[in-house]
Amino acid sequence: AADISTISEKTLNSILEKNRTYSTQGKVADYIPELGKMDGKAIAFSVVEKNGRVVNVGDVHKKFTMQSISKIIALMIAVNEKGESGVFDKMGYFGTDKPFNHFSNLETTGKPLNPMMNAGAILTTSLISGEGEKPFLKILEMVRYITKDQTIDYSKSVYESEKSTGHRNRGMFYLMKNNGLISGNEDQLDNYFKQCSIELTAEDLAKIGYFFANQCVRFDGDAKYKNEEVAKLVESQMLIAGMYEFSGEYARTVGLPSKSGVGGGITVSVPGRMGIGVFSPALDQHGNSSAGYHMILDLVKQYGLSLF
Numbered sequence: 396a397a398d399i400s401t402i403s404e405k406t407l408n409s410i411l412e413k414n415r416t417y418s419t420q421g422k423v424a425d426y427i428p429e430l431g432k433m434d435g436k437a438i439a440f441s442v443v444e445k446n447g448r449v450v451n452v453g454d455v456h457k458k459f460t461m462q463s464i465s466k467i468i469a470l471m472i473a474v475n476e477k478g479e480s481g482v483f484d485k486m487g488y489f490g491t492d493k494p495f496n497h498f499s500n501l502e503t504t505g506k507p508l509n510p511m512m513n514a515g516a517i518l519t520t521s522l523i524s525g526e527g528e529k530p531f532l533k534i535l536e537m538v539r540y541i542t543k544d545q546t547i548d549y550s551k552s553v554y555e556s557e558k559s560t561g562h563r564n565r566g567m568f569y570l571m572k573n574n575g576l577i578s579g580n581e582d583q584l585d586n587y588f589k590q591c592s593i594e595l596t597a598e599d600l601a602k603i604g605y606f607f608a609n610q611c612v613r614f615d616g617d618a619k620y621k622n623e624e625v626a627k628l629v630e631s632q633m634l635i636a637g638m639y640e641f642s643g644e645y646a647r648t649v650g651l652p653s654k655s656g657v658g659g660g661i662t663v664s665v666p667g668r669m670g671i672g673v674f675s676p677a678l679d680q681h682g683n684s685s686a687g688y689h690m691i692l693d694l695v696k697q698y699g700l701s702l703f
């Protein structure tokens with residue numbers, strides 16, 4: 396396999412063009428009405444490796460909402476504050492055969508399966524300390540820190556759209572409150588909707604992937620949050636549940652910790668080496684970016700990046 400230091404715009408462009416057709420095969424998420432307005436044909440591919448070297452191709456300036464990718468940031472913050480047991484006493488480390496918005500075993504064991512599916516993610520955000528909007532602001536600040544971009548913000552219209560249609564998420568929230576796992580009010584659910592509505596680019600996702608791939612050290616070398624154990628924990632959850640019920644098959648084909656969002660983004664960590672960010676809003680039946688998955692797969696094959 397080729398050396399990753401040879402990854403160039405040309406490399407990424409040829410992979411992008413080869414897979415552009417997948418962006419017309421999937422379906423843009425429209426269960427959140429505001430997301431349905433996205434341009435299905437948009438596509439971007441980004442890589443960040445050693446010393447913060449960035450390679451970007453496609454619609455590199457196009458912003459989209461991070462959606463479920465925000466769950467890994469929330470997990471990091473909750474674990475930093477509460478310790479690993481303070482979070483995982485309340486949920487499992489399990490993989491899943493169920494879609495991201497499934498109630499899974501909230502009705503049986505009472506606890507969410509993992510922090511990557513909606514139930515566990517909503518609970519994770521509720522564990523971050525602070526009144527009202529404060530927990531969300533911590534997530535936003537962490538995204539700004541990791542990407543080194545203070546202009547990153549959330550989309551009010553996507554947030555409003557999620558809030559007014561997110562009845563399954565509201566149902567999970569109250570079931571967990573009933574089970575004694577959540578103690579706060581609906582502000583905590585709003586924080587989850589807001590974190591999902593944070594807008595960024597594929598390059599930002601590559602920087603997030605890089606961060607977890609490198610023990611929570613930023614792409615420019617800033618080591619303020621360096622923590623090998625937290626990075627391992629987050630990466631292990633990405634590996635077993637980051638692509639939801641597709642995670643097992645994805646581990647076979649791609650073999651790297653990754654996290655998708657229904658906005659069409661996927662962030663990938665190549666442990667100790669680099670971060671990959673892709674964006675293409677047309678989703679497959681699992682809610683993962685269709686062209687995004689295929690671009691990652693081709694890069695991984697070409698450069699021998701699988702862990703296995």
Ligand code: GLN
Pocket residue numbers: 461462463464495496513557564591655656657658682
């Ligand atoms: N905001 C979305 C939801 O809760 C996030 C889901 C996702 O990206 N898979 O439905």
